[in-house]
Amino acid sequence: MSTTSLTEVPFNRTLVCDNEVRYLAEAVRQGSTCGDGPFTRRATALLRELTGAGHALLTTSCTHALEMSAILLDLRPGDEVIMPSFTFVSTANAYALRGAVPVFVDCRPDTLNIDERLIEAAVTDRTRAVVVVHYAGVACEMDAVRALAARYGLAVIEDNAHGLGGFYRDRPLGSFGSMAAQSFHATKNVQCGEGGALLLQDAGLVARAEIIREKGTDRSRFFRGQVAKYQWVDIGSSYLPSDVLAAMLTAQLESFDQIQARRHAAWQAYHEGLSEWAADNGVAQPVVPDDRQHPAHLYYLLLPGLHHRQAFIAHLAEAGVQATFHYQPLHNAPAGLRHGRTAPGGCPVTENVADRLVRLPLFAGLGDADVARVIEAARGYRAGR
Numbered sequence: 164m165s166t167t168s169l170t171e172v173p174f175n176r177t178l179v180c181d182n183e184v185r186y187l188a189e190a191v192r193q194g195s196t197c198g199d200g201p202f203t204r205r206a207t208a209l210l211r212e213l214t215g216a217g218h219a220l221l222t223t224s225c226t227h228a229l230e231m232s233a234i235l236l237d238l239r240p241g242d243e244v245i246m247p248s249f250t251f252v253s254t255a256n257a258y259a260l261r262g263a264v265p266v267f268v269d270c271r272p273d274t275l276n277i278d279e280r281l282i283e284a285a286v287t288d289r290t291r292a293v294v295v296v297h298y299a300g301v302a303c304e305m306d307a308v309r310a311l312a313a314r315y316g317l318a319v320i321e322d323n324a325h326g327l328g329g330f331y332r333d334r335p336l337g338s339f340g341s342m343a344a345q346s347f348h349a350t351k352n353v354q355c356g357e358g359g360a361l362l363l364q365d366a367g368l369v370a371r372a373e374i375i376r377e378k379g380t381d382r383s384r385f386f387r388g389q390v391a392k393y394q395w396v397d398i399g400s401s402y403l404p405s406d407v408l409a410a411m412l413t414a415q416l417e418s419f420d421q422i423q424a425r426r427h428a429a430w431q432a433y434h435e436g437l438s439e440w441a442a443d444n445g446v447a448q449p450v451v452p453d454d455r456q457h458p459a460h461l462y463y464l465l466l467p468g469l470h471h472r473q474a475f476i477a478h479l480a481e482a483g484v485q486a487t488f489h490y491q492p493l494h495n496a497p498a499g500l501r502h503g504r505t506a507p508g509g510c511p512v513t514e515n516v517a518d519r520l521v522r523l524p525l526f527a528g529l530g531d532a533d534v535a536r537v538i539e540a541a542r543g544y545r546a547g548r
């Protein structure tokens with residue numbers, strides 16, 4: 164694995180580890196490139212090892228894994244699904260597509276995760292599930308979320324797009340919900356361009372999940388010789404990825420430790436190198452509570468306000484450093500207003516942090532010199548207090 168020294172420091176860049184090109188060539192030559200081939204089996208086994216998941220199905224994206232979870236929940240129009248407002252659109256879209264109502268809860272000011280203390284007030288007799296997002300791979304307060312869900316008979320789903328390799332009280336993220344959705348999009352720690360997986364802890368969901376992923380047919384059972392012909396047995400869609408993508412993913416998963424070591428080195432260098440500057444300039448750094456391990460998925464800073472956030476991004480761009488921001492809150496987005504509902508008390512923390520957040524470049528191919536350059540450029544910005 165080689166790191167790069169670039170004239171500009173991009174926000175993200177695909178890192179090619181040891182075997183991607185070889186496995187891609189093998190996948191193309193193996194005679195069949197459709198889904199559920201040999202590389203899909205290899206990648207699935209590696210993913211189960213990493214997450215401790217009872218069952219895993221590769222999908223074409225995290226978005227699609229979330230959509231599968233919504234179908235598996237048998238949501239009816241008007242059912243409610245509690246989730247943070249501070250997340251990517253797919254978290255809400257997957258359930259809105261089934262006619263369910265996303266109910267948006269504010270985030271905690273420290274981890275930016277759903278504020279577990281606000282969930283109970285959002286529960287109604289239509290609530291069916293709570294979807295948590297482990298922002299930046301720092302776990303939500305899962306003990307509290309699971310206790311509340313058990314009390315009200317709600318399913319817990321993890322949108323674990325950021326969390327591969329993260330832990331909560333020594334247990335891997337992705338293993339807390341009855342279902343968890345992974346992303347292997349190009350910006351994720353382990354990636355195949357576009358890809359994802361649905362992790363299932365509940366063995367009772369596996370047979371139906373296979374059918375939903377195969378266009379509503381029992382084709383998986385047919386290929387295992389369990390039925391003589393396959394037919395349309397349920398609703399579903401085309402959620403299984405080509406074995407070519409699984410080949411890329413297999414190589415990335417095999418290099419997980421290498422990738423993580425590089426990402427953690429860059430994350431830690433940012434955290435230490437910017438701490439004094441952050442304190443002097445009223446900038447907040449990420450908070451990782453002691454009982455969690457994060458997977459160095461992203462490094463963010465909270466500037467004092469929107470004006471400084473925009474000026475800081477422009478300042479970094481001048482220095483050849485590409486930084487960016489996210490998420491736009493969902494509760495007051497046009498589709499959020501149309502399809503969702505906001506929990507009592509609104510989402511003031513979400514609105515505040517969404518204006519202040521900046522993400523620094525973080526990818527496994529980022530060299531030490533690039534990290535030093537980003538730190539130096541950031542330190543050159545004066546926000547004052």
Ligand SMILES: Cc1ncc(COP(=O)(O)O)c(C=O)c1O
Binds near residue numbers: 251322345359
């Ligand atoms: C929290 C979260 N959920 C879901 C997704 C969607 O992932 P994908 O692009 O694999 O569909 C993203 C994408 O970045 C995300 O950040």
